[in-house]
Amino acid sequence: MLATALTIAGSDSSGGAGIQADLKTFSALGVFGMSAITAITAQNTLGVSAIRELDEAIIAAQIAAVFEDIPVGAVKIGMLSSAAITRTVAATLRQYQAKSIVVDPVMISKSGSRLLHPEAMTALKEQLFPMADVVTPNLFEAGELVGFSVNTRNDMEEAARALHALGPKHIVVKGGHLEGAACDILFDGHSFVYFENERINTIHTHGTGCTFSSAIAAGLAQKLSIEQAVRQAKYYITGAITHGFSLGHGVGPTHHFFELYQKAGL
Numbered sequence: 492m493l494a495t496a497l498t499i500a501g502s503d504s505s506g507g508a509g510i511q512a513d514l515k516t517f518s519a520l521g522v523f524g525m526s527a528i529t530a531i532t533a534q535n536t537l538g539v540s541a542i543r544e545l546d547e548a549i550i551a552a553q554i555a556a557v558f559e560d561i562p563v564g565a566v567k568i569g570m571l572s573s574a575a576i577t578r579t580v581a582a583t584l585r586q587y588q589a590k591s592i593v594v595d596p597v598m599i600s601k602s603g604s605r606l607l608h609p610e611a612m613t614a615l616k617e618q619l620f621p622m623a624d625v626v627t628p629n630l631f632e633a634g635e636l637v638g639f640s641v642n643t644r645n646d647m648e649e650a651a652r653a654l655h656a657l658g659p660k661h662i663v664v665k666g667g668h669l670e671g672a673a674c675d676i677l678f679d680g681h682s683f684v685y686f687e688n689e690r691i692n693t694i695h696t697h698g699t700g701c702t703f704s705s706a707i708a709a710g711l712a713q714k715l716s717i718e719q720a721v722r723q724a725k726y727y728i729t730g731a732i733t734h735g736f737s738l739g740h741g742v743g744p745t746h747h748f749f750e751l752y753q754k755a756g757l
């Protein structure tokens with residue numbers, strides 16, 4: 492049977508990030524994608540102009556409709572916006588005993604708009620982290636979550652240790668915003684694995700975080716180990732950024748296509 496994955500995230504009208512990036516990634520990696528929308532953003536390559544949260548009942552109903560009928564191989568969680576939505580998503584996933592959960596703790600868009608109210612941080616840590624197989628903060632998100640700034644590889648290791656103590660089985664701290672190479676680290680509570688690629692010199696990185704976490708979820712849905720899933724995701728995002736392009740007047744999107752998967756040889 493085709494592997495399946497569910498994304499629980501916000502909609503990006505410009506198609507570069509959020510639910511749209513997640514579904515494109517699932518498809519390109521050969522996984523059947525499903526979605527539960529938490530919030531609708533009016534967004535383009537220049538920024539976010541409006542956000543409308545959906546009410547908790549319709550969010551829970553979307554997740555329930557999928558789980559009641561269809562086997563879910565993995566779940567990716569992106570923009571949650573509020574504490575109430577965060578609690579609803581956690582409770583509904585708990586109800587259906589969801590497995591292989593990737594939490595991308597989305598906080599602020601590349602253009603600087605808040606996608607998570609600061610008071611939702613506690614619900615994220617207490618409700619969702621203990622259920623997560625992988626949490627994938629960038630440097631800023633890691634810093635907000637642990638309460639110290641994360642700027643170096645040493646800081647990334649320290650942050651990964653502190654975040655692992657909150658309950659997720661694995662942490663990937665993304666170094667997309669580091670100086671020098673694009674280096675991410677995976678921590679399983681015992682040891683670190685580094686995934687490193689040359690930094691691609693481009694401004695067109697809209698949706699990199701969404702794409703990366705969805706690619707990890709796709710790998711888990713395909714029964715790869717966490718390390719293999721992160722390796723596949725790193726390969727995929729590097730290709731998607733390499734082929735990122737200018738669209739609109741601002742930060743253009745990454746490009747999703749099947750050949751990235753074929754070349755991975757997985």
Ligand SMILES: Nc1ncnc2c1ncn2[C@@H]1O[C@H](COP(=O)(O)OP(=O)(O)OP(=O)(O)O)[C@@H](O)[C@H]1O
Pocket residue numbers: 508600601628629630665666667668673674675688689690691692693696697698699700701703725728729732
């Ligand atoms: N310029 C780049 N060249 C190569 N790899 C990159 C580059 N920028 C980001 N990456 C990689 O892309 C993935 C996503 O990391 P990043 O830190 O950009 O996520 P993010 O900040 O959460 O993204 P977003 O702003 O979409 O939420 C990581 O694997 C990171 O190493």
Ligand SMILES: Cc1ncc(CO)c(N)n1
Pocket residue numbers: 500501502503508509510532534569570597599600601606698700701
């Ligand atoms: C809806 C949405 N989710 C996540 C991101 C990532 O920054 C974004 N820009 N928009």
